[in-house]
Amino acid sequence: MLVALGGCALKSDVARLERQVATLEARTIRQDSARAAQLNEVINLQQDILDSLVAGRRALAALRGDIDGDLYGISQQLVQVQALTGQSQQRLTDLRTQLDARGAQIAEGDSMAAEAAAVPSANQIYQASLAQLRRGSFATARLGFQELLRSYADDRRAPDALYFIGESYATTDADSSAAYYQQVVDRFPGSSRVSAALYKLGLMAEQRGDRQAALEAYNRVVQQHPSSDAAELARDRLTALGQ
Template identity: 45%
Template sequence: MTRPLPLLFGLGLIAGCALKGDVRRVELQVEALRVERARADSQHAAQLDTVRALLAAVQDRIAAQQAYLVQLRGDMKTDLLAVQQQLVSVQELTGQSQQRLTELRGRLEEQARQPVPALDTTRAGPGVPVGPSGNPAGPGPDQMYDLAYQQYRASRYSTARLGFREFMRVFPTNERAPDALYFIGESFAGENPDSAAAVYQQVVKTYPNSSRAPSALYKLGLLAEQRGDKAAARQYFS
């Protein structure tokens, strides 16, 4: 009757060891699952960070594009206004020229019908065209010069050059003709130095005794310095 006790005891020990082994395996599996879950969470968090960074970059790019479009729209509006202003100025000058053509055509038609009367031009300034009544025809030299100079001051250089050239064509001997030619050169200075230099040389050659001749020589010296031609610069400055 005593022999089954050791057997039972041994079976109990074996069962206890088996139970502990199962518990250990379960613990290891749980730990492995915990590690795997932590790794998955870490990868997921990294992916979320990447997505957030991409979204932030896209939003920044969209904001930059929107800012660029706003600026572009503003620049285009500014350029359009500038073009419209230049068109208005050209129309003003063209309107004055048209007025002169109309008056000249009327004079020719009148001359074709009757002899040309003696004209009293004593009250008109030198170089000012006069109509049959003896009064200046069209805008006077000061008005035409001032209109061109206003365009120059407003940086509408193409329109200013048109005005100054028309002034010199109509009033070639006027005392402000050297000024008109000089400012034509000035209008080229920032965009076409070669053209500016050619006009400055024309000022010196055509109006050597005018007050603009020294200024034109000085500007020629500056342009020569910019080209690296020191010898020419010294000649202009001397």
């Protein structure tokens, strides 16, 4: 009987132990399942986070590419704007330079016009001096002709001015008169005044009794300027002098 009781006790203990083990296993399984579920949730969450990060990086890369493209486009536009601005500034500078140059030309033209208005022309001086000579104002005429020679030394009227200065001295200073006639002959041999100047030199040589000088002057007129008015007069004087 004791053996039987001992056997029953042992079986009950084993059964209780088995129940406890089963309970523990069930609890462990539930805990493992819960942990597995939690782990799956963590894994899924991590995957979601990773996917979000990847998507974010892709979006960021795309955005960065767009931004880089936009920045490049903006930089190119800035370069174009700067180029256009530089061209505009250069154009303005060129225009300002042209305007300044034009203003200088206008100012110079005004200055030259003022000077031209202030300084009489060679023809004005010549005509005024000739008018004084014809009125008998010999000193005033000489001043005018001398001014013409000083201001317009290369003017075509220069030999005329010398000749008329000689004329202005004709009745008062024979030597000065002859000197100016001689300048016409020496300095302007191609002038139409040379024949008259030579003829006057011949007359003055006659007046001072220098027949040879007079003959030389008259002969030069006849030989070098045969068609001139002075040539006819010179021929008459040569005849009168016996040549």
